[in-house]
Amino acid sequence: MTYCVGILLDDGIVLASDSRTNAGVDQIACYTKTHTFTWLGQRHMALLSSGNLATTQSVISQLQREAQLNDSHGPSLASLGSMEEAAHHVGRVSLAIQEQYASKAHAEARFDATFILAGQIAGQSPQLFLIYPEGNPITPSPYSPFLQIGETKYGKPILDRIITPALSLENAARCALVSMDSAMRSNLSVGPPLDLMIYRRGQIDGGIHTRFELNTPYLVALRKSWNNGLKRLFQRLPEFNWEHFPHVQSPPPGE
Amino acid sequence: MTYCVGILLDDGIVLASDSRTNAGVDQIACYTKTHTFTWLGQRHMALLSSGNLATTQSVISQLQREAQLNDSHGPSLASLGSMEEAAHHVGRVSLAIQEQYASKAHAEARFDATFILAGQIAGQSPQLFLIYPEGNPITPSPYSPFLQIGETKYGKPILDRIITPALSLENAARCALVSMDSAMRSNLSVGPPLDLMIYRRGQIDGGIHTRFELNTPYLVALRKSWNNGLKRLFQRLPEFNWEHFPHVQSPPPGE
Numbered sequence: 001m002t003y004c005v006g007i008l009l010d011d012g013i014v015l016a017s018d019s020r021t022n023a024g025v026d027q028i029a030c031y032t033k034t035h036t037f038t039w040l041g042q043r044h045m046a047l048l049s050s051g052n053l054a055t056t057q058s059v060i061s062q063l064q065r066e067a068q069l070n071d072s073h074g075p076s077l078a079s080l081g082s083m084e085e086a087a088h089h090v091g092r093v094s095l096a097i098q099e100q101y102a103s104k105a106h107a108e109a110r111f112d113a114t115f116i117l118a119g120q121i122a123g124q125s126p127q128l129f130l131i132y133p134e135g136n137p138i139t140p141s142p143y144s145p146f147l148q149i150g151e152t153k154y155g156k157p158i159l160d161r162i163i164t165p166a167l168s169l170e171n172a173a174r175c176a177l178v179s180m181d182s183a184m185r186s187n188l189s190v191g192p193p194l195d196l197m198i199y200r201r202g203q204i205d206g207g208i209h210t211r212f213e214l215n216t217p218y219l220v221a222l223r224k225s226w227n228n229g230l231k232r233l234f235q236r237l238p239e240f241n242w243e244h245f246p247h248v249q250s251p252p253p254g255e
Numbered sequence: 256m257t258y259c260v261g262i263l264l265d266d267g268i269v270l271a272s273d274s275r276t277n278a279g280v281d282q283i284a285c286y287t288k289t290h291t292f293t294w295l296g297q298r299h300m301a302l303l304s305s306g307n308l309a310t311t312q313s314v315i316s317q318l319q320r321e322a323q324l325n326d327s328h329g330p331s332l333a334s335l336g337s338m339e340e341a342a343h344h345v346g347r348v349s350l351a352i353q354e355q356y357a358s359k360a361h362a363e364a365r366f367d368a369t370f371i372l373a374g375q376i377a378g379q380s381p382q383l384f385l386i387y388p389e390g391n392p393i394t395p396s397p398y399s400p401f402l403q404i405g406e407t408k409y410g411k412p413i414l415d416r417i418i419t420p421a422l423s424l425e426n427a428a429r430c431a432l433v434s435m436d437s438a439m440r441s442n443l444s445v446g447p448p449l450d451l452m453i454y455r456r457g458q459i460d461g462g463i464h465t466r467f468e469l470n471t472p473y474l475v476a477l478r479k480s481w482n483n484g485l486k487r488l489f490q491r492l493p494e495f496n497w498e499h500f501p502h503v504q505s506p507p508p509g510e
Binding site: 161218225226234240 | 409411412415425426428437438440441442473476481482484485486489493494495496
């Protein structure tokens with residue numbers, strides 16, 4: 001499993017991914033799930049992947065080969081006219097690769113892969129897509145402007161409580177890291193290092209790409225601050241009414 | 256789906272459950288998942304249920320019938336010598352009921368149910384069990400002294416971060432409610448009202464059983480306090496190093 005999240009804000013895009021790949025518990029490896037494509041001043045995109053590793057590697061590798069050829073060789077992330085067309089293209093490439101391995105001899109085998117594609121083309125708005133294994137893409141809604149793939153449930157509550165389109169890129173990035181941290185703590189199939197990408201709206205420069213190991217000072221400080229903050233927060237939650245009576249020495253109910 | 260959690264503390268036991276039962280999205284109903292058995296001063300137990308509604312109703316109903324008969328009619332929650340024996344008994348009853356409905360005509364149908372059993376018998380320690388659909392029970396470990404059934408993932412991170420055996424019953428109860436709230440916000444298959452049970456160690460009186468509707472003032476205050484607290488906490492998280500440079504008017508990095 002893995003866990004990746006993409007957030008579409010008024011100010012741009014935040015993406016975060018873990019690096020754990022596993023098949024059962026005794027085949028664990030570390031692969032980045034964030035792959036970037038940058039044409040300075042023209043367009044930049046990041047593709048986050050989850051699912052069958054052979055499929056995701058083949059998809060990334062084909063998209064990279066296409067992007068290095070020129071337009072006459074067919075569609076590529078370098079030439080497609082919009083982020084939406086790029087999302088459909090990733091879907092078609094993914095589905096073609098899955099079908100290539102489908103065989104009667106292994107009819108039960110699944111080669112599913114799911115992607116998050118985000119980026120901006122000069123003169124257009126930043127956009128964010130989730131691309132299903134079947135190849136069809138969706139965009140997020142302004143009411144819930146994020147998309148997740150992989151082991152998504154552990155990290156969803158904090159996103160549901162905090163993320164709005166007006167949030168700053170940095171606050172959304174901190175929220176994405178807390179969401180990743182929650183998934184890492186609660187599930188062995190999500191693991192470090194964490195990749196964080198920030199694309200500021202209108203600034204087509206490849207974005208800020210930071211990688212955090214578990215012992216990277218910023219991540220250590222963030223995890224500590226969050227955990228201590230939650231514990232303090234618990235001390236300030238409202239008391240049950242029966243807590244006021246048995247102990248006359250206890251303080252009156254909070255605000 | 257549903258969501259229930261049980262927490263085993265030095266001071267006793269905390270249990271929480273939601274009330275949503277659904278089969279698809281157009282068959283939604285409200286059933287309590289917390290069922291209590293009390294013999295004042297002698298023993299008290301609560302059984303939390305998740306899974307096939309016909310199975311869980313039949314199990315509860317059989318356990319209630321047995322408990323009303325006297326010992327000569329066979330084992331019952333009223334007479335079994337330990338909480339562990341009670342857990343194995345619940346498992347046997349559950350499996351027998353599932354097998355009763357298994358048929359060749361509907362070989363694909365599942366009648367699975369999962370239970371949390373908690374309580375105390377006078378002179379013994381409070382105990383907590385999760386009983387799998389196959390009928391076999393487990394207890395929690397002191398490193399992670401809680402057990403969950405149903406839609407468990409959304410509410411797990413906050414338990415992982417906060418729960419230790421030394422926590423007070425009231426703080427653990429607030430944590431259980433926050434965990435339920437996280438699952439409710441993020442998943443439609445978990446819904447109010449919430450049942451909260453608190454068994455204080457050595458006090459065999461049926462415990463404190465409280466039910467919270469979404470508009471019960473305490474639950475409203477807890478949800479508000481938690482959400483506002485999280486938002487404040489976000490404002491105090493450490494800044495990224497690049498946040499110090501672009502805006503000279505911004506405050507210096509926090510503690």
